[in-house]
Amino acid sequence: MPERADAVTExxxxxxxxxxxxxxxxxxxxGPERTMLVHDATARFLSHAEAEERYLLPAFRRYLPGGGQEAVDQERRVHAxxxxxxxxxxxAAQEQHGEVEQQNEYDADHAVLVGRxxxxxxxxxERQDAVLLPAxxxxxxxxxxxxxxxxxxxALGEERGDGHGEAAG
Incomplete structure (x- = not known):
């Protein structure tokens, strides 16, 4: 990642x-590939959400017209x-520990959760890239x-442990 990328670019x-x-x-x-990707995506999203809550949402509140409400809406969506x-x-933990009694029912429920x-x-x-970050x-x-x-x-580098972090000061 370029060292000089601004918040919107990052x-x-x-x-x-x-x-x-x-x-x-x-x-x-x-299947196994999808399960692995779901695990990767959810872990990445959680670290992403943590960084946004810590740094981005306060900037929304401070700089955007209606930013306080927008931050509340973003927090609500992130919590969902x-x-x-x-x-x-x-x-995934239930399946891994053999706690799934009805595999077909589990598969259907899991598909709904993944889709959600x-x-x-x-x-x-889409909301952030099209509206909020440009604003x-x-x-x-x-x-x-x-x-x-x-x-x-x-924050994102630290959360992922990928060495991309630098002093945040």
Whole structure:
């Protein structure tokens, strides 16, 4: 990742990575590859959501007209996505521990949960990329957008443990 990417660039890039994962998930039939991708996508989304809540939502509140309500709406949507992720994780743990009694019922329920996660993640990405991030770039001082970019890059790198983080200060 470029060291000088601002907040909008960082999040757009991160959204593109998550979007690629959810599109692959949506295109696959149930099976080990899909299960692995769901695990990867949900883990990535959780770290993404944590970084957004810590850095992005305060910027929405501070710089966007109606940003306080927008931040509340974003938090609500993220919590709904977290619920979907937690349901997927519980279902995967039950299957892994042999706690699934009716495999067909589990498969149908799991497909619904995966579909919900995919759709909610896509909606989250579309709203932010099309409306909120461009508005933030327009409303926020350039230095602040750059600073947010450094904070987000650090937080996302730290969460993933991929070494992309740098000092957030």
């Amino acid at each position: 999040l757009t890039r991160e959204h593109a990575g998550i979007e690629r994962l959810v599109q692959r998930i949506a295109a696959l039939d149930p 996505l977290r619920d979907a992720v937690e349901s997927l994780q519980r279902a 996660f995919v759709l909610d993640a896509q909606r989250h990405i 933030l770039r327009d409303a926020c001082p350039r230095e602040e957008v750059d600073h947010l970019g450094r904070q987000l890059r650090y």
